[in-house]
Amino acid sequence: MSEIVYKSTLLDRDAIRRAVKRIAHEIVERNGGVDGLVVVGIRRRGVPLAERIAQYIEQIEGRAIPVGALDITLYRDDFQVVTKQPHVGKTEIKEDITDKIVILVDDVLYTGRTIRAALDELIDFGRPKRIQLAVLIDRGHREFPIKADYVGKNVPTSETELVEVHLDEIDETDEVLLAEKQP
Amino acid sequence: MMLKLANLTHTSYIIDNVVVVDPVRNTSYPGHVAIVEGRIDAVERGRAKEASLPIYDGGGLHLAPGFIDIHVHLREPGHEYKETVASGTLAAVAGGFTAVACMPNTNPAIDDPSVVEFILKQAKIAGRARVYPIAAATKGRKGEILSEYHELVAAGAVAVTDDGSPVASAEMARRVMEYAAPLGIPFIEHCEDMAASGEGVMHEGFYSTKLGLKGIPAHSEEVCLARDLLILKSVRGARFHAAHMSTCGSVALIRRAKEDGLPVTAETAPHYLCLEDKDLVTYDTNKKINPPLRGEEDREAMIEALKDGTIDCVASDHAPHAAHEKQVEFNAAPNGSVGLETMFPLLVKHLVKPGHMTLPQALALITNKPAQCLGIPGGTLARGVPADLVLFDPNEEWTVRADALHSKSRNSAFIGHAVTGRVKHTLVDGVSVLPAKVGV
Amino acid sequence: MNTRKHLLGLEGMSAEEITRLLDTAESFKEVSERPVKKVPALRGMTIANLFFEPSTRTRISFELAEKRLSADSVNFTVGGSSVSKGETLRDTAENIQAMKVDMIVIRHSAAGAPHFLAGLLEASVVNAGDGAHEHPTQGLLDMFTLRERWGNFDERKVVIVGDVAHSRVARSNIHGLVAMGVEVVVCGPPTLIPMNIERLGVGVESDLRKALDGADAVNVLRIQKERQAAGLFPSIDEYARVWGVSADALKHAKPDCVVMHPGPMNRGIEIAQDVADGERSVILDQVTNGVAVRMAVLYLCSGGAAIESEEEQTTTEAKTTKGKQVA
Numbered sequence: 001m002s003e004i005v006y007k008s009t010l011l012d013r014d015a016i017r018r019a020v021k022r023i024a025h026e027i028v029e030r031n032g033g034v035d036g037l038v039v040v041g042i043r044r045r046g047v048p049l050a051e052r053i054a055q056y057i058e059q060i061e062g063r064a065i066p067v068g069a070l071d072i073t074l075y076r077d078d079f080q081v082v083t084k085q086p087h088v089g090k091t092e093i094k095e096d097i098t099d100k101i102v103i104l105v106d107d108v109l110y111t112g113r114t115i116r117a118a119l120d121e122l123i124d125f126g127r128p129k130r131i132q133l134a135v136l137i138d139r140g141h142r143e144f145p146i147k148a149d150y151v152g153k154n155v156p157t158s159e160t161e162l163v164e165v166h167l168d169e170i171d172e173t174d175e176v177l178l179a180e181k182q183p
Numbered sequence: 184m185m186l187k188l189a190n191l192t193h194t195s196y197i198i199d200n201v202v203v204v205d206p207v208r209n210t211s212y213p214g215h216v217a218i219v220e221g222r223i224d225a226v227e228r229g230r231a232k233e234a235s236l237p238i239y240d241g242g243g244l245h246l247a248p249g250f251i252d253i254h255v256h257l258r259e260p261g262h263e264y265k266e267t268v269a270s271g272t273l274a275a276v277a278g279g280f281t282a283v284a285c286m287p288n289t290n291p292a293i294d295d296p297s298v299v300e301f302i303l304k305q306a307k308i309a310g311r312a313r314v315y316p317i318a319a320a321t322k323g324r325k326g327e328i329l330s331e332y333h334e335l336v337a338a339g340a341v342a343v344t345d346d347g348s349p350v351a352s353a354e355m356a357r358r359v360m361e362y363a364a365p366l367g368i369p370f371i372e373h374c375e376d377m378a379a380s381g382e383g384v385m386h387e388g389f390y391s392t393k394l395g396l397k398g399i400p401a402h403s404e405e406v407c408l409a410r411d412l413l414i415l416k417s418v419r420g421a422r423f424h425a426a427h428m429s430t431c432g433s434v435a436l437i438r439r440a441k442e443d444g445l446p447v448t449a450e451t452a453p454h455y456l457c458l459e460d461k462d463l464v465t466y467d468t469n470k471k472i473n474p475p476l477r478g479e480e481d482r483e484a485m486i487e488a489l490k491d492g493t494i495d496c497v498a499s500d501h502a503p504h505a506a507h508e509k510q511v512e513f514n515a516a517p518n519g520s521v522g523l524e525t526m527f528p529l530l531v532k533h534l535v536k537p538g539h540m541t542l543p544q545a546l547a548l549i550t551n552k553p554a555q556c557l558g559i560p561g562g563t564l565a566r567g568v569p570a571d572l573v574l575f576d577p578n579e580e581w582t583v584r585a586d587a588l589h590s591k592s593r594n595s596a597f598i599g600h601a602v603t604g605r606v607k608h609t610l611v612d613g614v615s616v617l618p619a620k621v622g623v
Numbered sequence: 624m625n626t627r628k629h630l631l632g633l634e635g636m637s638a639e640e641i642t643r644l645l646d647t648a649e650s651f652k653e654v655s656e657r658p659v660k661k662v663p664a665l666r667g668m669t670i671a672n673l674f675f676e677p678s679t680r681t682r683i684s685f686e687l688a689e690k691r692l693s694a695d696s697v698n699f700t701v702g703g704s705s706v707s708k709g710e711t712l713r714d715t716a717e718n719i720q721a722m723k724v725d726m727i728v729i730r731h732s733a734a735g736a737p738h739f740l741a742g743l744l745e746a747s748v749v750n751a752g753d754g755a756h757e758h759p760t761q762g763l764l765d766m767f768t769l770r771e772r773w774g775n776f777d778e779r780k781v782v783i784v785g786d787v788a789h790s791r792v793a794r795s796n797i798h799g800l801v802a803m804g805v806e807v808v809v810c811g812p813p814t815l816i817p818m819n820i821e822r823l824g825v826g827v828e829s830d831l832r833k834a835l836d837g838a839d840a841v842n843v844l845r846i847q848k849e850r851q852a853a854g855l856f857p858s859i860d861e862y863a864r865v866w867g868v869s870a871d872a873l874k875h876a877k878p879d880c881v882v883m884h885p886g887p888m889n890r891g892i893e894i895a896q897d898v899a900d901g902e903r904s905v906i907l908d909q910v911t912n913g914v915a916v917r918m919a920v921l922y923l924c925s926g927g928a929a930i931e932s933e934e935e936q937t938t939t940e941a942k943t944t945k946g947k948q949v950a
Contacts, residue, residue, distance in 0.1 A: 387818055388818055388819055389818070389819035389822045391817070391818065392788075392817035392818055392819055392820050392822075392823070393634070393794070393823065394734055394735065394756055395734040395753070395754050395755035395756030395757065395791060395794060396734050396735070396754070396755070396756075397755075398817075398818065465738065465742075466734070466735030466738045466739060507711050507713075510711045510712065510713035511711050511712050511713075512712055512731065512733030512735065512736050512739070513733060513734060513735040513736075513739075514732075514733040514734070514754070515733065
């Protein structure tokens with residue numbers, strides 16, 4: 001494997017908190033409240049972000065909103081390409097999402113393939129009124145016609161660069177790093 | 184300038200520059216052999232001196248009496264798609280065997296002099312190894328009516344057996360031994376209690392349990408052997424030979440019988456010396472054999488029994504089956520492995536190299552000793568006997584490959600097995616019977 | 624990391640791999656609870672269900688698993704062995720190969736038939752039961768059902784009762800449970816306990832009540848009536864009296880002892896009516912879990928495959944820490 005070299009910190013702990021809080025505000029504002037709102041995180045790091053967004057929304061509106069988790073492994077489009085099968089996590093969507101507004105949450109938006117898989121999986125659970133996408137980082141290089149509705153930070157990157165999101169719940173630290181693969 | 188053995192044309196000549204292996208005298212030495220009119224004239228130490236005869240260069244190879252296999256299925260008549268007398272004797276000479284005794288489980292069985300004569304005629308046409316037919320002990324090998332032993336022996340049969348299956352009833356086994364006794368021919372028993380074997384397909388033990396295959400208990404062989412040895416005690420003049428012994432219990436029974444002075448001889452097969460039931464974990468049908476590959480202690484007992492003489496000799500139980508018959512479910516596959524072309528190098532690899540016995544001792548197991556068991560000639564370097572000889576390199580290491588076998592069937596239990604020792608020339612009546620491509 | 628192309632048996636499978644398989648099955652169980660019980664994971668894959676021996680429930684369970692993974696499946700139901708049709712198993716195998724099948728699920732009355740196919744074919748082979756050898760997916764679903772009840776396998780005792788000699792279910796359960804550190808005791812008429820089975824790491828006890836002493840689960844094997852015809856035990860009545868699992872016999876086990884049966888049951892023979900339908904019975908859970916376990920097995924064997932314990936990200940695999948470089 002090629003070497004990975006750290007280049008810079010894109011967001012620190014405070015910046016992440018501010019970005020997530022702002023996204024929560026935007027969601028409430030754009031949807032005129034929290035009626036019919038369901039937040040669904042994409043495994044793995046979209047899930048803690050979804051939970052944080054839901055908490056902030058609760059702080060703002062004083063009402064708890066349902067949170068779900070989506071594992072898109074079984075909906076991936078590179079199944080015939082990979083030689084080994086990735087770990088299958090559990091999808092947990094307890095709420096009926098039909099006629100709801102689903103806020104899909106992921107850490108990094110890149111090619112858009114993960115979101116495509118997530119959309120396919122979501123509609124197998126019901127027919128939402130609307131699906132909106134929230135991401136912490138949008139790093140460009142889209143391969144599908146997919147656009148985020150809420151973005152924590154836009155980061156222009158090259159394809160050899162990596163964006164690494166670390167969150168307390170999984171990585172025991174809050175930070176977003178830019179790194180580069182050395183040839 | 185010495186001639187090349189590959190171009191042998193004379194019937195009277197000297198093979199010089201060889202290591203003579205004499206299994207009868209249990210010795211080996213550098214020497215040369217003079218052959219006159221296809222018979223051994225002299226076997227002497229050192230290099231040849233006079234040049235009254237053409238001299239061929241043995242190239243430092245080992246020279247021994249041609250090997251003898253007293254348990255071979257040539258499948259002709261009736262199962263020519265598996266093997267014929269011609270293809271089987273070609274496999275024999277490729278393995279260094281100058282004589283084979285063939286089993287009567289053909290179709291029709293060798294229960295009539297005409298079948299004996301047919302086989303001998305086919306052997307003569309093939310012109311490779313000598314063939315000694317073994318007649319069916321009972322008509323059609325059904326265990327009901329005795330075959331005509333006097334007629335069969337007159338035609339050339341050398342022993343009787345229902346091999347492939349046992350003579351099932353004690354009463355019939357007694358009659359076979361009684362009727363064969365005055366003819367001086369041995370009764371060869373395939374020791375198996377068919378009810379005890381049931382639908383078994385491998386040795387019963389831990390591995391049959393693990394593999395979920397029905398087991399054949401060791402006592403299936405031992406019960407039948409014990410029965411025959413008890414009968415043998417009371418039949419005057421009978422000779423008894425136990426075929427393909429596989430269990431340590433059988434060894435104990437034979438050891439006891441020999442101590443009691445009973446006229447019993449016994450053979451085992453190479454697969455019982457170097458394979459075990461645990462080798463079936465891949466469900467390889469080529470290793471499905473009857474009696475089945477046994478456990479570790481049985482295998483070790485077999486080697487000990489050869490060392491102390493309890494088991495007299497080794498025979499291949501060469502059992503050809505067509506590929507389509509073996510490429511089926513383990514349960515459905517027929518029993519048996521071809522063995523003529525692998526027996527000698529397996530004995531070198533598993534008896535000589537680990538130090539269980541010397542090379543002349545190991546060769547005795549496939550030369551003079553089996554000849555004595557059946558009472559057939561061969562297996563010696565005595566003056567005046569037909570020059571049935573084999574020349575081999577005892578150290579050449581090679582790996583058994585199915586496509587290199589000369590038998591019509593390639594169902595070898597030893598495919599992929601590393602062996603030591605390779606036959607280079609086989610002579611019958613002083614004439615080379617090995618095609619040029621063999622051994623390459 | 625373990626790679627696995629075929630599932631021929633549970634023999635030799637590590638506790639780690641079994642755990643991963645069961646974990647994966649848990650994720651698949653959730654799929655069966657969705658409104659759309661189908662994921663596109665094996666889209667475009669062709670799976671042949673090759674049943675040389677009739678088996679309605681195992682075949683349906685595999686078929687459901689395949690359909691829920693979006694695989695295309697075809698069923699070949701052939702009576703008896705290939706030989707009975709005048710064809711070799713090799714012919715059968717090569718025909719399937721020629722049809723470009725990606726995976727084969729095989730049930731055969733002959734032990735070793737799946738191994739034979741695995742040795743010949745490029746396709747993945749999943750053993751759906753071979754003779755008296757193994758039935759690995761049944762072993763896994765039994766273990767899945769137990770783990771669902773227990774949480775883990777620590778300090779547990781499982782008794783397997785019945786015709787162990789002819790049972791592939793018993794062998795797969797033994798291999799799997801022993802690997803997980805479970806105490807396993809087999810119990811049945813001595814004529815139906817195969818030679819040296821204790822070398823697989825199990826206890827042997829012919830007295831059912833003694834065997835059940837302190838048991839956390841009992842797996843009741845189906846008794847085939849033809850074994851009685853073969854003289855291996857004298858009568859169905861005596862079998863039911865001595866080795867039939869009744870409420871009375873279960874008094875010797877732990878109060879919460881789980882009762883399993885691979886089906887189909889002979890009610891009133893190897894298992895009493897009230898036990899089969901009782902609250903300790905998990906027999907229908909076994910059937911439900913069978914689909915999830917088979918989905919996990921098919922999924923994991925499908926891609927040339929591997930089972931990975933660590934999280935795997937769609938974007939990056941290496942982890943960077945600030946100031947340090949980790950390749």
